[in-house]
Amino acid sequence: MKALVLAGGTGSRLRPFTHTGAKQLLPVANKPVLFYALESLAAAGIREVGVVVGTYGREIRELAGEGGAFGLRITYLRQSRPRGLAHAVSIARDFLGDDDFLLYLGDNYLPQGVTDFVRLSAAEPAAARLLLTPVADPSAFGVAEVDPDGNVLRLEEKPENPRSTLALIGVYAFGPAVHEAVRAITPSARGELEITHAVQWMIDQGLRVRAETTTLPWRDTGSAEDMLEVNRHVLDGLEGRIEGKVDARSTLVGRVRVAEGAVVRGSRVVGPVVIGAGAVVSNSSIGPYTSIGEDCRVEDSAVEYSVLLRGAQIEGASRIESSLIGRGAFVGPAPRLPQAHRLVIGDHSKVYLTP
CATH class of the missing domain: 2.160.10.10 (Hexapeptide repeat proteins)
Structure with missing residues (x-):
């Protein structure tokens, strides 16, 4: 199995930091967030990784190199501008070939790693397998409706009336059928090729899409508050x-x-x-x-x-x-301004000011 790690994107919620660097390079316990993802892929036995990069691709390449430090072989794939997760899959077509692969958002932090998810995906192949977690406010996420046997019935992106509390957390396992699905979909209202639309296309075609649910900690490091919380979690160990x-x-x-x-x-x-x-x-x-x-x-x-x-x-x-x-x-401290007194003093008055 290969892996495709997404390390482009604008990181708008982390501005102004992302005006001058990739959000995936922001440090958690003095190590870039992206490195935790690469380490978890290596621990799961994956060796070939494509990293989709954008504006700060050179900086990412300089730090991550060719992957040897992680026990990986990294291929860098340029995405001219963020056009959706499914678009990232389409530009990686030659790299992926017809191999099964793991799609991993590079600013996600999963302390438990992806080893169990990768093993299950290899042992029980499906057109797609989604990692889900229950959340308090599913309307802020992509949401999956799942039957009692673990089959995904429907996906919705940030629904007003969610059908479940199970949110997509940015880790997917795909077989080669996803490439046909990506070709079949059209851009969403925000002008992007949505991976949720590609997965829904596979469901509609009768292909097997499975769900795995975790209640272990997970964080998208897309905001300053999330960065601080992930830093806290890592420092705990x-x-x-x-x-x-x-x-x-x-x-x-x-x-x-x-x-x-x-x-x-x-x-x-x-x-x-x-x-x-x-x-x-x-x-x-x-x-x-x-x-x-x-x-x-x-x-x-x-x-x-x-x-x-x-x-x-x-x-x-x-x-x-x-x-x-x-x-x-x-x-640093602001300079202290001279203390001033505002006075309205009548004729022949006497005023004594303390120094």
Whole structure:
């Protein structure tokens, strides 16, 4: 089985970060989100992966390379602009051939991986197999109606009156019949070739479409809030390790990872926390669930439940929490304006102002 990972898209919910880089490269515990997907594919036994890229394809290629670091062989496929998941399948036709493949949205985080899903897809072939999860608000997702035997009867995209609470979470297994389905559909009202329409076409043709349901944690890292929550989840599994320098005036509590080349001086760090290579934390308090990227500087500040991207600087901040700080950004105290008094004083008055 091959895999097709989607790493294009505009990432509009993560602007302004996605004005200058791919959302799939934003870090979770100081590692790009995309890398978690690639690692899970390798762990499932997949070796050939096509990565569909857009504007920031060069940056993705520079970081992920040809896939050797993951035990994969990566082929990069250019999508000129986002035109839907089914369109991504169509431009990957030559790469995929007639092989079964896994379609995986590259900004998704599934801590349980996809090994069981891949094994089941190989053991019990179907035209399509969808990974679903129950959600509180299905109207915000693609929704599947499933019969008691696990066959998918109908798909709806963000329905006003959902027929079920089972949402598509961006992991699909397909056989070669999907290519005919993609050719048969037309663009939706938003001008995209929808994968849900292709799957519905297969259902209408009488092809077997199966559903697998998981209640394990899953996150789409498409917003700052989601990024912080995924960062929290990953840090929960962090193992503490001190490779950098921590001076005698500092206190580290719990699971803290200080990378080689990082420096902690006169600070209190309460884990789980990861501090990247080249970062300096000085006279500061770092609270749980914080990831400090490479070459960051935190001085005379308090930071908790936040993610600092590479090269960010925080100085003199009394407290920062639930924040996502971009690459090379600076946060510091505003200058104090001179205190002023507004007076309306009558003739011959005396006024004494305190300094």
